[in-house]
Amino acid sequence: MFEDADEETLAAISQWREKPAQHQPAWPDPAALEDAVAYLRSLPPLVFAGEADQLTSEMAAASRGEAFVLMGGDCAESFADSSADRIRARIRTILQMAVVLTYGASVPVVKIGRMAGQFAKPRSNPLETFGGVTLPSYMGDAVNGYEFTAEARTPDPHRLVEAYQRSASTLNLMRAFSTGGFADLTAVHEWNKGFMANPAYARYEQFASEIDRAMRFMRAAGVDMDNLRTVDLYSSHEALLLPYEDAMTRIDSRTGEPYNTSAHLLWIGERTRDIGGAHVEMLSHVSNPIGVKLGPTTTPQDALALVDKLNPEGIPGKLTFITRMGAGKIREALPPLVEAIRQDGRPVTWVTDPMHGNTITASNGLKTRRLSAIVEEIDGFFTVHQDLGTHPGGIHVELTGGDVTEVLGGSEEISEDGLGERYETLVDPRLNHQQSLEMAFLLAEQLRDVRFSVWP
Template identity: 65%
Template sequence: MTRPWETWRAAVARHQPDYQDSVELNEVVSTLQHRPPLVFAGEVDHLRKELGRAGRHESFVLIGGDCAETFAESTANQLRLKIQTLLQMAVVLTYGSSMPVVKIGRIAGQYAKPRSSPFESRGEEVLPSYLGDAVNSFEFTAESRLHDPKRLLDTYNASAASLNLIRAFAKGGYADLRRVHEWNRGFAANPVFARYEQLAQEIHRAVRFMEAAGADFDSLRQVDFYSSHEALLLEYESALTRIDSRTGLPYDTSGHFLWIGERTRDADGAHVELLSQVRNPIGVKLGPTSTAEDIKRLTDRLNPQGEEGRLTFMARMGAEEIGSALPPLLEATKSDGRPVTWISDPMHGNTISTANGFKTRDFDTIMSEVRSFFDIHDAVGTVPAGLHVELTGADVTEVIGGSEGLDDLALEQRYESLVDPRLNHQQSLEIAFQVAEMAARANEGQTSQASSPDAFAVDDWHLFDTSSQAGRLL
């Protein structure tokens, strides 16, 4: 029986796997339909409200994680390193911008990626492209590159295990702000980590002072940490959509925040149709060819009633294109009036190839796009609400530049990504420090003051002396 949100089947579905066995696919989909949800409606509703706050310039959104997760690297240690990196970035952003940070991992579902070509050639052999572990294997053999529907079950299992561990880290004490020093252990001494350690010491002194003053720190022991991924594989997303017993409305329970990619954002396409039916907050990647008409049509389809936090546009223009491409889109949303949360994705528009054959990105170019993103929002009078980056907690060498001065030859030392290059741990912290300064400038004059001059507020690690002009973390 067709379920209400399966209207996407009548639309054009781009970048979908070419499964050879429809009977096997239907069996897998039926199995997934009876599996427990990976996330819950209440969590999704809470994130939607948080994204609405970010759109009003009351918080800042941080999204980060692998370009494409793999089953082999979805280990406890790899997840811990990524979460640790995101927690450190969030501390830096919270302290520097004087705003709460909404923490979203590009984790526990990002197992599929669209590719520019459906085929890959090596010598005279041509095989289907690697589309992520949710579809096929990276090994260059005919058997490995077959599109296997059973991998959707592996995707579910890997996502469930990852979310279980993420919840343990976020709620079980690992994210306790009083452990801010511990997150820096095990990393080589360098200026970036030294700067973080100085910040950690300031936070530690503030916490000790408040403990002596009798403050209750239960709220600092845990954080809200959300999952996100590109909702690329329509059979998988549709199978994990559930009707919430409380509201009677459909939720895609594969993740909290789902986005539609630049290649699949056709307002009449199957991806937009499916996600228009669910209650999750939805993101849309916008490249330099996006138009004001695209903005209007996507808003009409995905957020016709203008609900805060429902729709996020993620600008991935490229450093050279953003200056001309982004302003008319911001003006379009401003004229439309329906709320939108704008996030910068400075990674995907800035991929280059090196002479020695590596796909990479340049740290300075990434930062150039981020600076332009903030400057353009300031000029138009709209809100720069967040940052979306591809990163790993490991010390890989995939992005050139940064304070380490990685060059083309350094890429040969530890290039591990199977798809796109990621920021390493140090580069991730570098970006956080620089973006915190930009967010602080954007926040000047907009931070609301508490009614009581001596009031303190604890909000998701956010301990403020609201009587100070800057509202700095104590």
Template identity: 65%
Template sequence: MNPAIPDLAALHALGAAQQPSYPDAAAVDAAVARLRSYPPLVFAGECDRLTDKLAAVTRGEAFLLQGGDCAETFDGVTADNVRNKLRVLLQMAVVLTYAASVPVVKLGRFAGQYAKPRSSDFETRDGVTLPAYRGDAVNGFEFTEAARIPDPQRLVDVYHSSASTLNLVRAFTTGGYADLRQVHAWNTDFVQGSAVGSRYEAVANEIDRALTFMKAIGADPDEFHRVEMHSSHEALVLEYEHAMTRIDSRTDLPYDVSSHFVWIGERTRQLDGAHVELLSKIRNPIGVKLGPTTSADDAIALSEKLNPENTPGRLTFITRMGAGKIRDLLPPLVEKVEAAGLQVAWVSDPMHGNTYEASSGYKTRSLADVTDEVQGFFDVHRSLGTWPGGIHVELTGDDVTECVGGLEDLAEMDLGNRYESVCDPRLNRVQSLELAFLVAEMLRKA
């Protein structure tokens, strides 16, 4: 390990929030040793290309679409599931690109998003209290004592599941599925009887005409036939991220080769904490979630720690304020960071500040609140003359019933019909595409 990277013991000594309490230290060491012996999941050059793309976002020349599951599960690593998530991201990207006439950087929230921070260490049901479920990377979702014991072998399973997901994504994006000429095929099971599907089909027809014209004049760029889809996840479990940090043979610099892009969550962004320290050393493009308690001075200090060379594309600030707070809390943050000359991409996470518990007990979100936070994000940037660089959304390509509202008019009473998330509620395919059209309208005015 490069001397610039602190060892695990030193990182934990800094104070590491939201970490599993493993009962067997020897089993942890064995799992970490196995991970260190495995090949990279991504390559440093791919990470550098993403940094270049995010530099364009920072300059206002591109828009970031980041989306996927709240928490992946091992059982969810199937061709159908991966294809469905990829399909909705491709459809959203087409809508956004068509509307804004700027490149859309596509960043999946997959191939590593197996660990979740929790507001409480424990969960109680019917008088029984057990450790909280922290994602398949840590323990099992089943409410039993055995399932809830943190198991470091699961980190090895994360690696293999992530490798399978990446293989599927690469096969789909380079093997013809992502060809723009498939723009209608992505919609065939969806357009009938769906207002948003019909609207998408109108866009697809326009794209078809443009492609026919391009072919007629002899232009057939490779970009029409494949897309570059990068992976991302929250860098939460230190043992996994540390084990997957390697020295690039080209540059002798460290990269976290578990993912192209990793981010620090709202609960782990302590300036002197372990997560900020580790990610300050790697060369990947990175993000930081900024919630309503973030001050402008906090953001500036994080930027100086994580991006001391002020490299465009290196750092993304992902704001998650809540629809009712975004218009008041975001302006002083953006103003002071921009006045300091810091090179950051600003991205909206309109999901995490708008979660509430329905009367039925389900955690949910309203699409109206999600849209309102994005609108507030755009309003603030428009008023300051800065670029609203993207959206970060928890979504699925399936017809789940986890968030209320939208053209389907899902109500709280509908949540139990198909509530499948093991953590936070996700937008379904119709709601995701509806959001894309709404954001497209905002982009036209930005």
């Protein structure tokens, strides 16, 4: 499997096959799956070990309060939406949010796209029934199609190869946009000034004006603005489909250590974080920075067991806990976990996912979330860390660069009656472009009250 790896390393990497694997598709043709995986093994890596190491260093800074993490992107990418315009819009939204958060926190913002690989999602029920017909649930474009037909819903391993190809093209665009002038701080600032032109966001005008004055001061002080034309933008996704992630695990020629080359950061979902399961086992053997989603039922013992398995040596920046508690539960559920990790002493980067714990069903049957609940969970996350003297490391949100109507509320007051106007998500509801920026301004106001480690 790895020509340059010794037998002991190969055996360790393959241990996941001996563990129970949850939320895996029922591939109908094992031979076709093996062919697809074998082909994936022959393809070049999507990311490189040195890039993953750099992200680990930046995540370590966030764990110490010297940086703040912004992870954002689609709940589930689709092949149809992996066009240059759609990707550019998502990147633009992340960059705009990052400028606002950087000013609010006065520390660097680590920018991670939930993209270039987020083509699969676990489902609560492996089957769906409509009109008396039962078919496999849609698990993302890397597995099957969304259309409710037997042909579309049958898991197809050739989609894994297309997921790789789409990820490669998305990463190419991410690198081009982040280094080719698109991420120029001056341009991003002008975009945010355009956002402020909408009277609905007048409450943020003072904050935006402060950023504008800061930009003018930098120019007056002789800051070389050409040095602010590029950014580092990393990729991440949930490591759900084990055959795909196994095929993308390669040995770094510099160190002889295994890295998952499908993304810079991989995370394990709330439904697959079983300490004895295949997902935790697989990612325990790679050198990338790793995230784990923690829901409200997580115990301190669960969290400590994950540290023991995924980062036993306590490498700074290696392990991130992404909490998804729900606005009404975070203030009670999070403190015991944070306190247990603090007493343990091994570093963890704490990031809040304020989306998944706040999903509701509207009266018209559509899944949605309320922006007010999302903001409330973020507030609870900050409150817990401030009370315990620990560092709130970042946020993880589902967003799109378009003007969809999937999340309720915000200054533009999306109501249940308006949800159906532009409800485009195939899985979970996302913040639209305007709501994402509004949340960034609200969060930036909170960040001013957070004492980061670099502050005097």
